[in-house]
Amino acid sequence: MSSILSIDSVQLPFLSRRLDAVREFYQRVIGLDEMDSADDQRLLYALGGATLSLSPVTEVSRAVKPDYLAIKTHAYDEILARLRLAGHHPVCSLPDAVPRVMYVKDPSGNQLAILG
DSSP: OOSEEEEEEEEEEEEGGGHHHHHHIIIIISOOOEEOOSSSSOEEEEETTEEEEEEEESSOOSSSOOOEEEEEESOHHHHHHHHHHTTOOOEEOOTTOSSOEEEEEOTTSOEEEEEO
């Protein structure tokens, strides 16, 4: 049985000059409900128990991407240990942070956020 509970959130970039078209696409075409955002520029949509977060960028860059997949787990320490054993070096929050979070890139460069 997997120690992963669920997807918590997915963050993707969008071209800021396309704000209206992106909002139209996710609300009217896809049918997602937009959520209030503390950040005036970010678009948030409910995905069941998860969140789709769209962050504005001035251009799409191949170097630094704001997109990532966030997953929840009850096995944070075990996953951290396995990552380190496999030679990965995740960036972790302080041990007393709530939720605990670590960021790591997969072999293709996709960023994961693991929440415990």
